[in-house]
Amino acid sequence: GESVGLHLPTLSVQEGDNSIINCAYSNSASDYFIWYKQESGKGPQFIIDIRSNMDKRQGQRVTVLLNKTVKHLSLQIAATQPGDSAVYFCAENHGLSFGAGTTVTVRA
């Protein structure tokens, strides 16, 4: 069946550095992917999405890259800030499947 997974459960990054969070998926028919951010004690919140006809999409300080050949997507956060500390999830095809999440901790 379909599955979406993140490569690393935790990521520690220095404030001001760039963060890269990876996600692999197994369903080659997936055509829509979303990244969510979940802060402690809150529900997930939409960050950015990408459709399968695109390789890259940019938002404010965030970029999502999609490599359909190896079924991999990544979320890049530029100039990471303390407020970026959270759990990040990738989801495919309207949230039918979520990865376990990567916990990002920003060091001052």
Add this chain to the structure above:
Amino acid sequence: NAGVTQTPKFQVLKTGQSMTLQCAQDMNHEYMSWYRQDPGMGLRLIHYSVGAGITDQGEVPNGYNVSRSTTEDFPLRLLSAAPSQTSVYFCASSYSYLDEKLFFGSGTQLSVL
């Protein structure tokens, strides 16, 4: 604009008790869903609805029941609570089932003793 509202925020039950987790949205979204979140397992889909009167099972539906009598409300019922249902529950909604980002509620933390 309240978005997705879940009640209660916290609940403690005894094994065998039943209860209903409430979820309401004021965005006129057609699609609503329930997830449970357990440590290290991400979000798992319990049930979902693509519109009023229509519901379907997700990945982990056993022990839960849902109904969708109105567009706004999507309650989740625990028929006979078990310790394995101790979890954080999230309700989410979106404009449609087709490739739309989800809006999540703030969650209900449920403990079953």
